[in-house]
Amino acid sequence: MIGERTLTLLGARAIAVTREVGGIALMTGQVLRALLPPRLDGRELVRNLHRMGNRSLPIVALTAFFAGGLMVVQSAPFVKRLGATSLAGWAAGYAVLREIGPILIGLMFSGRVGANNTAELGTMTVTEQLDGLRALAIDPIRYLIVPRVLAMLIMLTALTIIGDLVALVGAAVVAYLVLDIDWRTMYFSFADNLTPHDFFHGVYKSVAFGAAIALTSCYFGVTVKGGAVGVGRAVNAAVVAAAVSIMLLDFFITYATA
Amino acid sequence: MTARAFVEFIGVEKAFAGKPVLRGMDLAIGKGEILYIIGTSGVGKSVTIKHLVGFLPIDRGEIWFDGQRVDQLDERGFYPVRRRVGMVFQNATLFDAMTLTENVALPLRKHQGLGWKAALADARRRLAQVYLADFADRYPAELSDGMRKRAAIARTLTLAPEVVLFDEPTTGLDPVNARRIDRLIRELSRTLGVTAVVVSHDLPSIMSVADRVAFLYQGRVHALATPAALAASADPIVQQFIAGRSSGPMETPGF
Numbered sequence: 215m216i217g218e219r220t221l222t223l224l225g226a227r228a229i230a231v232t233r234e235v236g237g238i239a240l241m242t243g244q245v246l247r248a249l250l251p252p253r254l255d256g257r258e259l260v261r262n263l264h265r266m267g268n269r270s271l272p273i274v275a276l277t278a279f280f281a282g283g284l285m286v287v288q289s290a291p292f293v294k295r296l297g298a299t300s301l302a303g304w305a306a307g308y309a310v311l312r313e314i315g316p317i318l319i320g321l322m323f324s325g326r327v328g329a330n331n332t333a334e335l336g337t338m339t340v341t342e343q344l345d346g347l348r349a350l351a352i353d354p355i356r357y358l359i360v361p362r363v364l365a366m367l368i369m370l371t372a373l374t375i376i377g378d379l380v381a382l383v384g385a386a387v388v389a390y391l392v393l394d395i396d397w398r399t400m401y402f403s404f405a406d407n408l409t410p411h412d413f414f415h416g417v418y419k420s421v422a423f424g425a426a427i428a429l430t431s432c433y434f435g436v437t438v439k440g441g442a443v444g445v446g447r448a449v450n451a452a453v454v455a456a457a458v459s460i461m462l463l464d465f466f467i468t469y470a471t472a
Numbered sequence: 473m474t475a476r477a478f479v480e481f482i483g484v485e486k487a488f489a490g491k492p493v494l495r496g497m498d499l500a501i502g503k504g505e506i507l508y509i510i511g512t513s514g515v516g517k518s519v520t521i522k523h524l525v526g527f528l529p530i531d532r533g534e535i536w537f538d539g540q541r542v543d544q545l546d547e548r549g550f551y552p553v554r555r556r557v558g559m560v561f562q563n564a565t566l567f568d569a570m571t572l573t574e575n576v577a578l579p580l581r582k583h584q585g586l587g588w589k590a591a592l593a594d595a596r597r598r599l600a601q602v603y604l605a606d607f608a609d610r611y612p613a614e615l616s617d618g619m620r621k622r623a624a625i626a627r628t629l630t631l632a633p634e635v636v637l638f639d640e641p642t643t644g645l646d647p648v649n650a651r652r653i654d655r656l657i658r659e660l661s662r663t664l665g666v667t668a669v670v671v672s673h674d675l676p677s678i679m680s681v682a683d684r685v686a687f688l689y690q691g692r693v694h695a696l697a698t699p700a701a702l703a704a705s706a707d708p709i710v711q712q713f714i715a716g717r718s719s720g721p722m723e724t725p726g727f
């Protein structure tokens with residue numbers, strides 16, 4: 215009685231999610247197939263790299279700077295109490311490189327570039343521009359989707375690397391201003407305690423997050439139904455799906471490499 | 473094997489959500505012919521031409537193009553067909569992130585092997601042919617419907633198609649621009665031997681351009697004749713349609 219309605223709803227929801235996961239898997243297959251042989255539209259790739267990168271760099275830099283600083287502020291009481299200034303950099307750097315950097319920048323990228331991508335593809339779908347391409351014997355997967363997926367993968371990885379550096383600078387600046395730790399101490403705290411492994415751990419994640427954002431944002435874009443209202447719904451669904459995928463991927467990658 | 477017409481629909485059936493639209497439609501179109509498809513709104517004119525280029529799958533029947541059965545092709549299989557059978561949609565479907573020139577240049581670059589510069593130059597030349605030289609650098613959103621339609625036609629013609637499907641090319645255009653489109657269709661047919669299949673409600677255009685007219689009614693070709701013969705037809709349903717009378721023997725669902 216309480217259960218039946220809830221179960222029906224849960225079941226319907228589960229079926230819907232399964233269908234969407236299936237759709238995304240199918241599209242992943244199509245994208246991979248379109249890459250062999252790799253006849254890539256270079257113009258489209260460059261155009262997408264440019265606008266996706268440009269659009270995100272300022273916001274990523276800003277977020278990363280304060281994220282790095284924030285880590286130092288959080289650890290300040292302990293560092294002060296224990297007098298462990300040489301560990302301030304390690305704490306901030308470790309958290310930034312492995313977790314905070316990739317996740318924060320991934321979510322930022324999804325909200326900005328991914329959402330924009332879904333809206334754009336969705337609008338093209340409802341105004342039959344995708345059919346217009348097909349009628350010109352141009353495969354939308356090859357021409358529209360593949361360059362976008364590659365551009366997002368490349369750009370998110372690049373932005374994460376840049377963001378990591380900016381975050382470390384942010385940490386050093388805040389350490390200097392708030393904790394009175396000089397630059398040299400911070401520098402050696404990073405250099406002595408952080409390993410390339412910490413850095414690459416985050417980079418792997420950003421590649422996975424980039425793929426997840428790219429595929430979900432494209433999928434929800436090209437499957438829009440129902441005009442402008444449908445585009446709004448699709449953007450919503452894409453951002454939520456990307457955030458959930460980022461969290462799940464993060465958990466599994468961290469777990470698998472621990 | 474029997475000789476097939478250049479384009480042939482045989483017993484084509486199509487239903488949407490159990491509601492039949494085409495119910496065993498037969499239609500043969502000759503090479504170089506200008507065939508108009510007419511009929512009331514919702515009768516399945518757009519659906520018919522979409523079947524030919526694989527935008528909608530048929531439920532039953534066969535569709536042939538130049539000796540090849542096309543209705544069973546998959547999406548990839550349809551690409552070679554679409555390079556030979558161009559389609560101009562009811563709404564222009566131009567890419568709104570690109571200027572008119574870039575819109576027309578895209579298929580040139582993709583299919584004619586032109587570099588970007590050469591494609592742009594050729595696109596400008598083609599836009600001038602449809603009186604759009606002054607608007608070549610505008611975006612589709614900045615243009616009128618008629619301009620967008622002409623640009624879409626120029627874009628489709630970059631494929632050098634053997635068949636062009638026009639979905640209501642003159643609807644919503646002023647008479648001058650409508651007659652220009654008519655002339656373009658006639659020239660394509662006469663000078664390049666292009667087969668044209670035109671969905672239209674535009675009587676002046678039908679009367680002056682069509683070689684033959686297929687009148688769709690209740691999911692079938694109810695009448696197929698030259699425009700003059702159709703106008704003179706004694707068939708009461710054809711008469712009602714041509715005369716545009718709101719009452720008569722014709723059954724139109726939804727009214």
Ligand SMILES: Nc1ncnc2c1ncn2[C@@H]1O[C@H](COP(=O)(O)OP(=O)(O)OP(=O)(O)O)[C@@H](O)[C@H]1O
Pocket residue numbers: 488493511512513514515516517518519520
């Ligand atoms: N993709 C689709 N999904 C569901 N129903 C469709 C689809 N396409 C067409 N139909 C239905 O098929 C019928 C015929 O549609 P079609 O677009 O061919 O009409 P038409 O003859 O071109 O009319 P008009 O002159 O108004 O353009 C309509 O009832 C329409 O609702």
Ligand SMILES: [Mg+2]
Pocket residue numbers: 517518519562639
């Ligand atoms: Mg129509």
